[in-house]
Amino acid sequence: MARIAVLGSGSWGTAIAVMADRHGHQVSLWSVFPEEVDCLRRDREHKKLLPGVMIPDSVRITNDIHTAADADLVILAVPSFAVRSTASMLRKVLPDGAVVANLAKGFEQDGTKRLSQVIAEELPQVRVVVISGPSHAEEVSRGIPTTVVSASHDQEAATLVQDILMNPDFRVYVNPDIVGVELGGALKNIVALAAGICDGMGLGDNTKAALMTRGLTEIARLGVKMGAQTETFAGLSGIGDLIVTCTSMHSRNRRAGILMGQGVPTKEAVGRLSTVEGYHATYSAKLLSEQYQVVMPITEECYQVLFNNKDPQKALADLMVRPKCSETEHTWLDK
Ligand SMILES: NC(=O)C1=CN([C@@H]2O[C@H](COP(=O)(O)OP(=O)(O)OC[C@H]3O[C@@H](n4cnc5c(N)ncnc54)[C@H](O)[C@@H]3O)[C@@H](O)[C@H]2O)C=CC1
Numbered sequence: 001m002a003r004i005a006v007l008g009s010g011s012w013g014t015a016i017a018v019m020a021d022r023h024g025h026q027v028s029l030w031s032v033f034p035e036e037v038d039c040l041r042r043d044r045e046h047k048k049l050l051p052g053v054m055i056p057d058s059v060r061i062t063n064d065i066h067t068a069a070d071a072d073l074v075i076l077a078v079p080s081f082a083v084r085s086t087a088s089m090l091r092k093v094l095p096d097g098a099v100v101a102n103l104a105k106g107f108e109q110d111g112t113k114r115l116s117q118v119i120a121e122e123l124p125q126v127r128v129v130v131i132s133g134p135s136h137a138e139e140v141s142r143g144i145p146t147t148v149v150s151a152s153h154d155q156e157a158a159t160l161v162q163d164i165l166m167n168p169d170f171r172v173y174v175n176p177d178i179v180g181v182e183l184g185g186a187l188k189n190i191v192a193l194a195a196g197i198c199d200g201m202g203l204g205d206n207t208k209a210a211l212m213t214r215g216l217t218e219i220a221r222l223g224v225k226m227g228a229q230t231e232t233f234a235g236l237s238g239i240g241d242l243i244v245t246c247t248s249m250h251s252r253n254r255r256a257g258i259l260m261g262q263g264v265p266t267k268e269a270v271g272r273l274s275t276v277e278g279y280h281a282t283y284s285a286k287l288l289s290e291q292y293q294v295v296m297p298i299t300e301e302c303y304q305v306l307f308n309n310k311d312p313q314k315a316l317a318d319l320m321v322r323p324k325c326s327e328t329e330h331t332w333l334d335k
């Protein structure tokens, strides 16, 4: 039995808390919002973000960040925009060597920092782990078999997360390639948005398969330039998460894309869902593609659609008539 502090009580935080409690751990679930804590304590259910999943009485719901102080494992489950502010609240709370596992998939908002870098800046005393992979909260909370990756520069910390969280419904692999695992999780959301747009436009399976495949190619191209291992993108946090997010109706990124493909303006579509990380990730990925001089045509077209009001039909047409190239040629336009 481990003491686990889950910070962030949206759909993913609640799902992980419920799963860990089911497997005998002592779990606390924290929210920065007193109103959210009140609702969760009253209903024992997150009616808005994870309806139908009861939170057992054994999960301690709290607004006190100090509950994280003596946890064996601290899990950050807030959206990427809130990772820095939440981590900074922990600065005086967590002891040296504490293990902090991040669940958010994205970048620092309006910037290019990976979230593990943000956490390390705010919490230099802790060991940072990233948990990523195909794992919709709606399924994990119900015990549907799921696999994820635990990645860290500190193998002992990655293995501790594996030891604590792994159970017969939730299989955890370790991977030392934190850069690749983190980038796969953050960048697949852009492709999921694009896949949703294609679905909303009524396009076919061929188009979606092409987007997913070429999307992964450009994710890996950027990732390798940033120091990731190519093989990681063929794993759970790469193609695995890309598949689930581009095909599942649980995905908020895909659902926002579907609305956009049906003609709903970008801001309205994104605003209708609770957290659409792909919107912000597109902005960050565009900056990264420029910084690392990597050609990312799907990201570029997504950026134009999301931030410059480009018609998705025109974006797709422009992708189809790009200059001829070889499928395996990765650097044909790189400087
Ligand atoms: N929902 C899912 O199935 C999965 C989500 N993720 C990632 O987990 C992260 C969190 O996503 P969800 O739980 O789905 O979001 P959500 O929209 O369901 O929940 C958001 C929660 O974050 C917290 N929060 C919001 N603003 C905050 C702030 N300023 N400071 C501190 N806490 C704040 C609140 O507790 C809120 O309920 C995202 O990066 C997402 O990509 C990753 C894998 C699966």
Ligand SMILES: O=C(CO)COP(=O)(O)O
Pocket (backbone or CB within 6 Å): 105, 133, 134, 135, 136, 189, 192, 241, 244, 245, 250, 251, 252, 253, 254, 275, 276, 277
């Ligand atoms: O990352 C996820 C599943 O692995 C969740 O995807 P969405 O944020 O699109 O819902």
